[in-house]
Amino acid sequence: MVSWIRVLLLFSCLLPGMVEPGMVRRYKFNVVMRNTTRLCSSKPVVTVNGLFPGPNIYAREGDTMLIKVVNNVNYNMSIHWHGIRQLTTGWADGPAYITQCPIQPRQSYTYNFTIIEQRGTLLWHAHILWLRATIHGAIVILPKVGVPFPFPQPHEEVVMVLGEWWKSDVEAVIDEAMSMGMAPNVSDAHTINGHPGPLSNCQGQGGFELAALPGKTYLLRIINAALNEELFFKIAGHKLRVVEVDATYVKPFDADTILVAPGQTTNALLTTNLDIGRYLIVASPFVDSPIRIDNTTATATLHYAGTAASTTTVLTDPPPHNATAIATNFTNSLHSLNSAAYPCKVPLKVDHSLLFTISLGVNQCTSCAKGIRVVADINNVTFKMPHISLLNAHFFKIAGVFTDDFPGNPPMPYDYTGKRQPANLKTTEGTRLYRVAYNSTVQIVLQGTGMIFPENHPIHLHGSNFFVVGKGMGNYDPNKDQKNFNLVDPVERNTIAVPGGGWVAIRFRADNPGVWFLHCHLEIHTSWGLKMAFLVENGKGPNESLLPPPKDLPKC
Structure with a gap:
């Protein structure tokens, strides 16, 4: 009999083109504590299957998902499948005390839902306390077999999860803030796929590296899983062609900088059309009000194949944290695709x-x-x-x-x-x-x-x-x-x-x-x-x- 763990590993390793349509997808999420080193500190954090960020889920439009969550920690737990509509299956939505009581320690619950008329990038995360700081991951929903993207087929797809990191226990952070009645301590770093990057103050943190071939197009599935900050995202020297937000197609447009709020997702095409080299990727906060923020910039690297080891990384400056004009220009550029295949069904009458x-x-x-x-x-x-x-x-x-x-x-x-x-x-x-x-x-x-x-x-x-x-x-x-x-x-x-x-x-x-x-x-x-x-x-x-x-x- 195939174990749940082996099923999990099988699906985690599937390439997008290998996922078959209209099937039942089974995953097992073991919620466990794991010592994770970030920012030169090692601490036990709550994870799914020991991973930070958690495992990515792949499916196709029309698939039924059976995701068994086993709670092995001393916190109550619930998982929200952010953006999945849950048509008539509200019991699987996940917010604690809204659609379900939480999963008690040493208990389990199987989320059962079907993905109906949705395709694109979404995210899953804990929906209780502040546990989504480390319990989150991507949901990648591919179109039905034979249905192409309404944009050029990319050479490869890459998930980019943006997040925050606290050196201290996040539950202690919010508990102290609530008892004091004041705002909590801000995070100690931002992260890209779990790493603050090579420009952080922590030696040995090489950061996430996006390996790419010259002259190819890559679909970046960008997710903001941060707790408390909107984030800018940009790549030195490259324009990004935005094609989707929150698992809905948009009229394509080019942008130097993308803005992603917590819970939002953006799909963008990256074309590797510059000289062979290394290019800095940055994720930095956007806030235009006088509040305390974590003003650190997470960094990663776009690495063209064939780049010499001695090549200097091309740098880029993140936007100022209060760059309202850049944020507004990005959001004003977003429009539904509104095509024959993907019409815009906005209600014209309001009840x-x-x-x-x-x-x-x-x-x-x-x-x-x-x-x-x-x-x-x-x-x-x-x-x-x-x-x-x-x-x-x-x-x-x-x-x-x-x-x-x-x-x-x-x-x-x-x-x-x-x-x-x-x-x-x-x-x-x-x-x-x-x-x-x-x-x-x-x-x-x-x-x-x-x-x-x-x-x-x-x-x-x-x-x-x-x-x-x-x-x-x-x-x-x-x-x-x-x-x-x-x-x-x-x-x-x-x-x-x-x-x-x-x-x-x-x-x-x-x-x-x-x-x-x-x-x-x-x-x-x-x-x-x-x-x-x-x-x-x-x-x-x-x-x-x-x-x-x-x-x-x-x-x-």
Whole structure:
């Protein structure tokens, strides 16, 4: 009998062209502690199968995934398949206490879902505490057999996972911050495929090396798995042709620098058309607000075959961390492919028009060192995590776990991005959901605020992709701004960065029954309460209804 480990190794070694369509893919994720050396320090970290980053998953559109997660550590565990729509299989989505109770130590759970009408690059990561710092990896979904990419076939594909690294235990970092009521310590380094790179202060860290043949085209599958920072990505001397974001094809365009927010993915074509040599690859933070950041730059190397050992690496400077113009130019260039094969199905009619203010602020705290605690909220509701899964409570009609009265608008209109914020604005705590009927359409204007100062917020929606139909700076004006919405070819995503001091408008169709999380993908903001959930009711018949829970669903 073939063991789970051998099955895992088999699939880990598969090349993309070797994966067959419409099959059941079995993986086993052993969650274990492992001593890992980074930045001249060795510490035990939580990993999947002892790897950091974790193993990449390969599949094809239409495949069914059976991924058994065995928890061998003393932390509770859950895994989220970020960007997988989970049509009627919300039990496999993964956020702890939202769609499942976590996997207890020495217990296991098999995530069972089918990839429907999706292809491209996504990621998987832990969705409990701060464990996704080291528990994350790539999901590569290939098109169906015989269906080509809508761009030139690359010579090779390369996964590039961007991340952060703390010398200390990340759970201790967030526990201390929450007890103090203040912001946590920033990370000690950024990483590319698990390495800070040869330009770090740690000797012996050679960094990731991308070996390439001259005159070839490579598809880079770039993932931002960092906890708290948007990241720029660039390669010295080379342009990158962007062809996909968040597993949706876009109109191709060339860029010197790519911006990827936490949870986002970008596929770009790299053509090795320069002189034979070595070229620096950099990943560096983008933030245009006055907050503490890890300002280190992760580095790797693009190495052309035939390069002499004595050849000096061609260097490049990362953008300034507050390079708003570069970030804006990149995001403004993104448009859905909107072809006959891949049409842009943006909802033209809106059933629910919502305005969500996204805020950071401070509350009084008698147990905190400075007497105050930083909190985060949407429409002045700081989300309170339940003690059992919301999906369980919804499916089994368990009373008292949540209410369905989440406000669709701020409780009090004000100058959201202004410098003078209302002093009498109160934040409440609660587990409040917003209920929508099956197949209804939703528009959300995600409005940034300036309670402390304006700050970027990458917002992720579970269970659905959405279309980014508009964005701007300052306060959203429905009478003026909606006239400029792009309803022809807006980019389709699952995570969008709301600019500091600005707003973004998204639309989606609620055609996936269940309970679906919406939250900031900056982990500290989620910890502070910047999250809510939609309850999408069943439609008609089994194809429009949430499936019953699996027998091995974890219990709280």
